[in-house]
Amino acid sequence: MKKRVTVLGSTGSVGRQALDVIQREPESFEIIALSGWKNTNLLLEQIKYFKPKYVVVKDEKTSKELKNQLPNRDNCRILFGEYGLIKIATIKENDFVVVAIIGMAALKPTIEAISAKKRIILANKEIIVSAGEFVMKEAKKNEVEIIPVDSEQSGIFQCLQSRYLDNIEKIIITASGGPFYHLKESALDSVTVEEALNHPNWKMGKKISIDSATLMNKGLEVIETHWLFNIPANKIEVLVHPQSYIHALVQYDDGSIIAQLSDHDMHIPLHFALHYPERLKNDLPRMNLSKIGQLTFRKLDSKRFPSVDLCYEAIKQSGTFSVVLNAANEIAVNAFLNQMIRFKDIVKIVSIVMSKHQNMLNPSISDIFYQDREARKSTMKICNEYKM
């Protein structure tokens, strides 16, 4: 039987790759709904190809634009905004939801999808960072499986498809180190937006590219690993591995390590997540270690890249600290992308916002959104103070 899929964020980088995988296997999947915010041109193409029953865009204006361009509007309902996202995440015609929207906008639709007992294929990082405890509790309560597609989390997930879950001594996620890992601390002062966007191994969206350059991305993944796999922070380690072929390693308490490796291609974890619990053959290019020649490893330098330590601190403090860290980081990254602040200011500002935060334990979803908004406001203020 075909799996019926909703893709939230189908015009983004991961969303497009998810549709790639789905497109190659029309016998396995059927697209029920798509959401694409503002890129109506691409959405139109996707609608013509996949013939979804529902499409969600940013707002009413965009929905009208799209409606006017649709050749046969009867077969596809166009919705908009958060209401639309929640609608397509929960409709009874779908089996699972690919969450490929960036940022907190994914939180409510994901929680509603979980309540509606839809399987979650998760590419969003921020909602687990900000609301991991809440999301995982809901998933457990509703017996919903969350299958990660981020390469590191997918790597861990794949390593853990074994009987030894009680014997985990340490989970090691690898970090490419980003484009600046070879630079001295002083040289980090003057890096440009263009340089920061130029990731050595992966083509990705802007936000995540900057997060890779500050290594905040890896810190967020530590928080994510903590919640997704219920692993205490002191059992999670970051290892710099510039070639990014080993995505994750699970060290067992008898000294043996199981690792997951694959090419730099998000189609691989997406393909795995979409077919899970099965594996299915694909014809993606295979990794060739003798051609690659060498894999190198270095200790994380948290003096030059203090972002990861901030994330460990957020786990330790628990409560709303991760919400604030995530919100502050998003605003600071935007400020850097807009050339308002310098590269090194990103993590500095996040740290300042965190230091001013009054923690709130066991936050509700509205607490989380409230703290998220407050943190964004105060980060904006500090960014203004740091304005170049």
Added chain:
Amino acid sequence: MKKRVTVLGSTGSVGRQALDVIQREPESFEIIALSGWKNTNLLLEQIKYFKPKYVVVKDEKTSKELKNQLPNRDNCRILFGEYGLIKIATIKENDFVVVAIIGMAALKPTIEAISAKKRIILANKEIIVSAGEFVMKEAKKNEVEIIPVDSEQSGIFQCLQSRYLDNIEKIIITASGGPFYHLKESALDSVTVEEALNHPNWKMGKKISIDSATLMNKGLEVIETHWLFNIPANKIEVLVHPQSYIHALVQYDDGSIIAQLSDHDMHIPLHFALHYPERLKNDLPRMNLSKIGQLTFRKLDSKRFPSVDLCYEAIKQSGTFSVVLNAANEIAVNAFLNQMIRFKDIVKIVSIVMSKHQNMLNPSISDIFYQDREARKSTMKICNEYKM
């Protein structure tokens, strides 16, 4: 409840390490029987420490020597020869048998242990190479599990503790390349026994050290992998990885790879095998990738090291070809160790013996022993012709 163990070959390198593991966990294991061939001094120590009920030595003379030295001979029966090995492999007081004897001497005791439904902890390579089809059929018939302890086979075994056994695209075993992988073909003509015994990563017995230098060891492991995991030869690959930290990689048909890594320490796979299907915590030193710094990989050069191709050929021919390959190799390695033939002659001679062999399909155990003896005789003759 304690697991009751027989160790065949307790005075050899792997046998001693197995006893190391067992010694550290007296609450988990009890030694029922040991066999030690001729090293009576070490056997005496082991008897005093582990208090086995049975001990087997090479012959009657050695058994008398040992009896005279035993302080309290009533509690320990001393047996000898193949009869003794079969006896201690099958006694009803034990749960499993560690097969750490080198060579074909392990075949009959192992088959008898399987018939007696004892779990096999397998460190012997030759019996699977020579009689893999037979041994695995017996194991299946008797519902006996064979747990390998060789680091590569243990690596595969550990990777395969998952649900994806039908999705294996390729099994890759790594080869250090041995002490001579950096040498030009011409330089291989003049290497000495001492140089060949000097393995870069592992301290091992003489036979296996020479097999590592010729890479025949890796070829034998290809044959072993074929039988132990029921994997066709065209799905087994050898990858040169001089640092020997990744022991095996399993590539699935969706392009994802699961690998097993650990330090150069046979205690780790032994500990795993002895506790299987559980993993139990140990305090062995942990591998540290950031200290190791780099892992390198190269394609196998089968022109300089033709031994692995001979092993693929033996699988292809099936029948008694592997018996002959194994026997010829053992004799030729001995001839090299005795400085009778040159290093490069080892594989050349194996190849000649194989080329003269008339295959026999579906051999019985006595056929296997017959072919083994015949191959040894004809190899000896050819070694004499190649005498330096």
